[in-house]
Amino acid sequence: MRNPKESTDVPVSRGDAFRQADQGRNIHDVVDTIELQYTLPSFRAYKKAVLADLDLRPDSAVADLGSGLGHDVLAIGATIGPTGSCVGVDLSARLVELARARVPDGLTNVSFTVGSADDLDLEESSLDAVKADRLLMHLDEPSRVLAEAYRVLRPGGRMALVEPDCGTVTITSAVRAATRRFTDAWCDGFRHGWIGRDLPRMARQAGFRDVALSGHLVTAEGFAAVDALLDVSRTVARLEPQPASLTTWLATLQDGAAPDPITATVTMFHITARR
Ligand SMILES: C[S@@+](CC[C@H](N)C(=O)[O-])C[C@H]1O[C@@H](n2cnc3c(N)ncnc32)[C@H](O)[C@@H]1O
Numbered sequence: 001m002r003n004p005k006e007s008t009d010v011p012v013s014r015g016d017a018f019r020q021a022d023q024g025r026n027i028h029d030v031v032d033t034i035e036l037q038y039t040l041p042s043f044r045a046y047k048k049a050v051l052a053d054l055d056l057r058p059d060s061a062v063a064d065l066g067s068g069l070g071h072d073v074l075a076i077g078a079t080i081g082p083t084g085s086c087v088g089v090d091l092s093a094r095l096v097e098l099a100r101a102r103v104p105d106g107l108t109n110v111s112f113t114v115g116s117a118d119d120l121d122l123e124e125s126s127l128d129a130v131k132a133d134r135l136l137m138h139l140d141e142p143s144r145v146l147a148e149a150y151r152v153l154r155p156g157g158r159m160a161l162v163e164p165d166c167g168t169v170t171i172t173s174a175v176r177a178a179t180r181r182f183t184d185a186w187c188d189g190f191r192h193g194w195i196g197r198d199l200p201r202m203a204r205q206a207g208f209r210d211v212a213l214s215g216h217l218v219t220a221e222g223f224a225a226v227d228a229l230l231d232v233s234r235t236v237a238r239l240e241p242q243p244a245s246l247t248t249w250l251a252t253l254q255d256g257a258a259p260d261p262i263t264a265t266v267t268m269f270h271i272t273a274r275r
Contacts, residue, residue, distance in 0.1 A: 011234035013189035019138045021092035031098065034068050036228045037218075046162070046216035046268050050131065051075055053272045055158050060128040062086040063152065065117035065145060066135030070099030070110075077103075077110035088112040089120065118144035122152045129153075131160040136199075137192045146206035153275040159208060160272050164218075165196025168267040171226065171253075178249035186235050196269030208273035216268040223253055226264040 014033065017026040037043045051072070056062065058081030064073050067088025076086040086109060090096050096112045103110055115121055117135060130149045136142035149159050166187035173179040187193035203211045220229040227233055236242065236250045253262055 010240075011238055013235070013238060014231050015138060015190035015193075018134075019191070022094050027092070027094050030092070030095065031069065033228070033231075034071075036225075038071060040218060040220060040225070040229070042217060042219045046218065046270070047072065047075070047133075049214075049216060050133065050160050050162055050270060051079065053158075053160050053270075054129045054131060056080050056129060057084070059083045060085075061126065062129045062131070063120070063122060063127055064088045065120075065130065065132040065149070066090055066138075067099060067112060068095055070102055070112060072131065072133065073099065073110050073112065074102065074104070074107065077107050080109060082109055084109050086110050087122075089115045089117055091116050118148055120148045120152055124151055125154045125157075127152050127154065127157055129158040129160070131162075133162040134164065136161065137163050137166075137190050137195045139191060142192060142195065143202055143206065146202055146208075150206050150208065150275055155275055157275045158272065159203070159275065160270065161199055161203070162216075162268050162270045163192075163195045163199060164266045165269050166190060166193035166266070168196070169230065169265065171230065171232075171264040172262050173249065173253065175245075175249055175252070178243075178245045181243060181246055182232065182235065182249065185239055186230055186232075189231075189235060189238075196267065199269050199271045203271055203273045208275060211271055211273040214270045216270060218266045218268055220264045221261045223256070223262055226253070226262050229266065230264050 017029045021027055021030045056079050060080050062076050067073050067090045070088050073086050073088035088099055093114045096114045099112045130153055169183045171179055200211050200213050220226045236246050
């Protein structure tokens with residue numbers, strides 16, 4: 001039987017690709033998506049804000065859960081001193097391998113390990129800061145990651161979480177019904193497409209205090225960037241049956257007849273909290 005993950009006919013959802021990065025051709029999607037996101041100025045801007053909120057000191061011990069290609073681990077490693085440490089934990093052995101290959105010579109305070117964020121191989125109360133960015137939306141039980149973050153943080157330690165809320169995605173179009181059909185399909189391709197709005201409640205339930213919520217708008221302009229950010233063409237291609245209104249809507253976006261420039265936005269919900 002053909003493995004659907006290997007099929008080129010029906011593209012896997014971005015959510016499924018991130019849940020199983022090491023399966024089939026998913027790693028290519030995952031790497032391309034992460035690299036594309038970092039080309040967006042608004043994306044890099046929120047990353048800086050999240051880093052600044054971690055209250056890092058030279059000797060901070062930090063973990064980045066769902067570390068991907070390791071961008072944030074390297075940024076944290078460059079911020080803390082040689083006596084500090086930052087470990088990136090990711091379920092994907094291939095991403096961990098790629099992240100390790102990116103560590104510049106001389107940056108000795110960073111490391112990467114293969115593991116699941118909901119079952120950390122880290123000592124209780126051993127860390128000053130924990131962060132996770134666009135991880136919880138992919139997991140079956142995201143609250144287990146918060147429980148683990150609470151366990152490994154020292155009392156007073158800092159947690160920062162960032163997740164989109166796909167119910168707040170916008171895309172310029174004159175055709176509301178088809179746009180809604182698309183944004184619903186995009187949102188429902190993730191395990192927890194609405195997790196952004198739930199973060200403060202989840203953090204409080206896990207026992208965290210001083211929970212503060214802020215938001216960042218990630219924007220993409222022009223069809224190529226919008227398609228890369230929201231996987232528009234492939235999300236439409238995955239719909240079964242495919243509504244004619246949506247294929248027309250997509251063609252309109254593609255041929256530039258839509259208002260120019262096409263802009264898409266995703267709101268990133270960002271919480272900080274203390275153990
Ligand atoms: C959208 S990427 C985010 C990567 C990185 N945080 C960033 O900001 O570039 C989600 C990451 O979570 C990882 N992941 C998925 N499930 C995981 C789990 N249970 N434990 C740890 N990492 C996981 C994926 O392999 C992927 O690297």
